[in-house]
Amino acid sequence: xxxVDLEFEEADLELPSEPMTLLMGPSHPAMHGTIRMILKLDGxxxxxxxxxxxxxxxxxxxxxxxxxxxxxxxxxxxxxYVSPLLNNVGYALAVEKLLGIxxxxxxxxxxxxxxxxxxxSDHLTCNGAIxxxxxxxxxxxxxxxxxxxVYEACEEQTGARLTHSFFRIGGAAxxxxxxxxxxxxxxxxxxxxxxxxxxSLLLKNRIFLDRTQGVGILTKxxxxxMGASGPVLRSTGIDYDVRKDKPYLTxxxxxxxxxxxxxxxxxxRFMVRAEEIRQSVRIIEQSLAMLKKIAPGSxxxxxxxxxxxxxxxxxxxxxxxxxxxxxxxxxxxxxxxxPAGEVYGYTEAGNxxxxxxxxxxxxxxxxxARVRGPCFFSLQAAHDxxxxxxxxxxxxxxxxxNMIGGExxx
Amino acid sequence: MSKLILERLQAAFGDDIVEVSSFRGDDVAVVKPxxxxxxxxxxxxxxRCDCGHFTDLSAIDRCDPRTDExxxxxRFEVYVIAxxxxxxxxxxxxxxxxxxxPRIATLVGVWAGANWMEREVYDMFGVRFEGHPDERxxxxxxxxxxxxxxxxxxxxxxxxxxEYREGTFNKLGPFLQDEGMPLNRSPRSDDRN
Amino acid sequence: xxxxxxRVLGGGESGFATTKFELLLAWARKYSLFQYPFATACxxxxxxxxxxxxxxxxxxxxxxxxxxxxxxxxxxxxxxxxQRQAPVLRRVYEQMTEPKWVIAFGTCASCGGxxxxxxxxxxxxxxxxxxxxxxxxxxxPEAVLDGLMLLQDKIARCDxxxxxxxxxxxxxxxxxxxxxxxxxxxxx
Ligand code: SF4
Numbered sequence: 067x068x069x070v071d072l073e074f075e076e077a078d079l080e081l082p083s084e085p086m087t088l089l090m091g092p093s094h095p096a097m098h099g100t101i102r103m104i105l106k107l108d109g110x111x112x113x114x115x116x117x118x119x120x121x122x123x124x125x126x127x128x129x130x131x132x133x134x135x136x137x138x139x140x141x142x143x144x145x146x147y148v149s150p151l152l153n154n155v156g157y158a159l160a161v162e163k164l165l166g167i168x169x170x171x172x173x174x175x176x177x178x179x180x181x182x183x184x185x186x187s188d189h190l191t192c193n194g195a196i197x198x199x200x201x202x203x204x205x206x207x208x209x210x211x212x213x214x215x216v217y218e219a220c221e222e223q224t225g226a227r228l229t230h231s232f233f234r235i236g237g238a239a240x241x242x243x244x245x246x247x248x249x250x251x252x253x254x255x256x257x258x259x260x261x262x263x264x265x266s267l268l269l270k271n272r273i274f275l276d277r278t279q280g281v282g283i284l285t286k287x288x289x290x291x292m293g294a295s296g297p298v299l300r301s302t303g304i305d306y307d308v309r310k311d312k313p314y315l316t317x318x319x320x321x322x323x324x325x326x327x328x329x330x331x332x333x334x335r336f337m338v339r340a341e342e343i344r345q346s347v348r349i350i351e352q353s354l355a356m357l358k359k360i361a362p363g364s365x366x367x368x369x370x371x372x373x374x375x376x377x378x379x380x381x382x383x384x385x386x387x388x389x390x391x392x393x394x395x396x397x398x399x400x401x402x403x404x405p406a407g408e409v410y411g412y413t414e415a416g417n418x419x420x421x422x423x424x425x426x427x428x429x430x431x432x433x434x435a436r437v438r439g440p441c442f443f444s445l446q447a448a449h450d451x452x453x454x455x456x457x458x459x460x461x462x463x464x465x466x467x468n469m470i471g472g473e474x475x476x
Numbered sequence: 477m478s479k480l481i482l483e484r485l486q487a488a489f490g491d492d493i494v495e496v497s498s499f500r501g502d503d504v505a506v507v508k509p510x511x512x513x514x515x516x517x518x519x520x521x522x523x524r525c526d527c528g529h530f531t532d533l534s535a536i537d538r539c540d541p542r543t544d545e546x547x548x549x550x551r552f553e554v555y556v557i558a559x560x561x562x563x564x565x566x567x568x569x570x571x572x573x574x575x576x577x578p579r580i581a582t583l584v585g586v587w588a589g590a591n592w593m594e595r596e597v598y599d600m601f602g603v604r605f606e607g608h609p610d611e612r613x614x615x616x617x618x619x620x621x622x623x624x625x626x627x628x629x630x631x632x633x634x635x636x637x638x639e640y641r642e643g644t645f646n647k648l649g650p651f652l653q654d655e656g657m658p659l660n661r662s663p664r665s666d667d668r669n
Numbered sequence: 670x671x672x673x674x675x676r677v678l679g680g681g682e683s684g685f686a687t688t689k690f691e692l693l694l695a696w697a698r699k700y701s702l703f704q705y706p707f708a709t710a711c712x713x714x715x716x717x718x719x720x721x722x723x724x725x726x727x728x729x730x731x732x733x734x735x736x737x738x739x740x741x742x743x744x745x746x747x748x749x750x751x752q753r754q755a756p757v758l759r760r761v762y763e764q765m766t767e768p769k770w771v772i773a774f775g776t777c778a779s780c781g782g783x784x785x786x787x788x789x790x791x792x793x794x795x796x797x798x799x800x801x802x803x804x805x806x807x808x809x810p811e812a813v814l815d816g817l818m819l820l821q822d823k824i825a826r827c828d829x830x831x832x833x834x835x836x837x838x839x840x841x842x843x844x845x846x847x848x849x850x851x852x853x854x855x856x857x
Contacts, residue, residue, distance in 0.1 A: 099708050099748070100710075120613075120753060122751060123615040123616060125631070125784060129784065140783065141783075143711075148714060166500065228711065287528075293589040410532070421531065436536075638759060
């Protein structure tokens with residue numbers, strides 16, 4: 067029998083391709099539940115994309131204006147909820163900048179250690195999620211297993227698994243517990259093992275490599291224009307890390323490297339995060355050693371400043387002395403008296419530069435607390451990473467930005 | 477270290493820089509609205525400032541019209557923070573805008589990243605950006621009325637898109653309507669009802 | 670109720686049970702829940718944890734997530750629902766086929782939590798009916814498992830009144846056991 071399509075030209079066989087509009091999200095597993103993308107597709111190629119954030123807008127900034135300075139801490143936990151302690155540290159440092167105080171050395175080291183633990187859990191989750199969204203479920207489960215250890219250590223110290231609200235203006239809520247070090251020290255080598263194990267599954271896998279290398283490329287110049295920071299910026303080859311460029315706490319004394327990528331693609335972002343986990347482990351190890359060197363009883367040996375106008379009195383005093391009761395009452399009801407002024411305090415959080423723009427008019431309430439959520443900026447840069455690429459490339463690209471709804475939409 | 481940017485700005489713009497200040501190491505310059513875009517371009521392009529990294533753009537509502545006597549002519553302040561990765565210094569430029577119909581030229585031409593931030597400022601404060609390519613609300617929904625971060629927007633004035641189901645409690649537990657705010661909070665906390 | 674109407678009869682070599690058809694169906698449903706995780710916010714992290722190796726929600730017959738509402742039985746609303754998100758949630762709920770159940774995971778989903786402001790819905794029961802509320806900000810994975818078991822109970826009882834997961838006390842002696850476990854783990 068003769069083939070029926072003999073008299074057709076090749077071109078006639080092509081299906082007509084009108085651009086198709088596709089709504090992706092917000093209730094899409096890869097969109098983390100909070101982003102809608104409106105795509106104009108030509109076949110499988112994305113011609114135009116409109117990213118719409120805002121599905122998790124919870125009014126962080128409005129709520130901060132309603133309470134005292136200390137009452138903002140629980141809200142900061144829920145900004146980047148994968149690494150809550152780093153947000154606590156960022157906010158505490160910003161208010162301390164406004165107050166003009168510094169925390170004693172032990173408190174600083176304590177913040178570094180817990181903050182870096184948080185960063186590890188952040189990167190583990192993000193890298194695991196990238197792998198899972200590409201179909202590799204095993205690394206995801208392994209990384210979650212490792213994250214569970216981090217949570218355990220944080221829970222031992224702060225009493226909560228996820229929303230710690232642990233640091234305070236002028237210090238921390240409690241002294242390091244006796245078990246904390248015992249939990250952290252054996253965990254670190256195991257953590258590195260799990261990270262390496264996960265990588266061994268992924269980095270020789272053709273599927274993973276093909277779907278991440280050369281996908282979602284961001285150029286240096288564009289990243290700067292867009293205000294990207296953190297791993298997204300570093301993957302393009304710019305070694306901007308607040309911990310190195312404007313060291314705060316005790317980061318200046320730590321010996322660690324800032325990993326940078328070359329191409330700014332999804333693969334580089336994955337690798338930068340993986341390497342940062344290793345660097346965080348180094349920082350924690352060094353900080354634990356430094357913590358040991360502090361002479362007991364010296365002024366360094368305190369987690370909080372000793373100013374009664376800033377730090378709550380110990381609970382024992384509150385219940386037994388009248389001064390303690392009054393100091394406690396005034397600090398809780400009226401808040402810390404922060405001098406008028408405005409500052410922009412910034413730290414390196416899991417996703418990049420986390421900035422707090424705080425405005426005070428004096429008194430116990432913030433007048434304005436603006437937070438610069440790093441992934442809001444990276445997400446904006448995603449327009450150019452996605453445009454002109456294939457539909458399926460959106461998933462790894464978007465995953466590697468590590469969009470966290472709480473921080474992005476606030 | 478870095479009074480440098482402020483000095484360069486003052487040298488280049490003279491009286492159009494209304495005010496400069498440094499507080500806790502943050503350098504701030506207030507620019508006249510007419511020179512807003514020029515000043516930002518200058519900070520970006522001047523080889524000694526070289527602030528190519530767009531860090532942040534947002535706004536501050538400086539007075540609560542219900543309680544403050546403050547001058548409504550300067551009610552809003554839009555600021556932009558720029559950073560130089562090579563020189564490791566940053567500067568905050570500000571512009572002051574009147575309380576009714578605040579408008580300012582857009583910065584999208586200077587830093588492309590300003591796009592979403594300006595949409596956010598428009599959404600939250602109602603400041604309009606002239607020449608903005610895509611002025612829509614970004615965090616709230618198109619049906620939303622008013623601008624939530626203005627001080628006179630009551631924090632709990634919700635504008636639901638769906639009607640609530642019958643027979644559900646209005647609020648549970650400690651969040652009762654008449655709870656009020658304890659003691660010495662500022663009067664704007666009373667906007668609960 | 671279930672006990673009264675279900676009888677196990679022995680006799681001969683094979684025993685058999687009599688029950689009402691509904692109850693049999695409910696019993697079957699209870700252990701094959703396909704879930705739709707509508708995860709938006711921080712609680713999603715604890716939802717991951719509950720599904721992860723340590724807590725392993727699969728032990729309770731509720732492993733398979735289905736990201737299509739038409740294929741799922743349980744809607745987990747995990748995290749804050751903003752006013753903007755509300756129509757999406759309602760739409761997802763309407764697309765699910767009967768029988769369907771809803772679990773409000775966390776304080777935000779149950780009552781809005783401490784986001785008492787213009788942006789958030791004060792509890793998803795304002796928009797869709799809820800079967801089980803799990804309190805906590807975020808709830809611990811143990812509480813999540815409690816919530817799931819409560820739902821299974823309710824399914825078996827054919828009971829559709831909303832219910833909250835109760836606070837559970839540690840059984841006597843649990844503290845010492847935990848301490849012993851810790852000592853064991855710390856041994857090199
Ligand atoms: S209940 Fe708490 S942890 Fe859960 S979504 Fe709400 S704020 Fe986040």
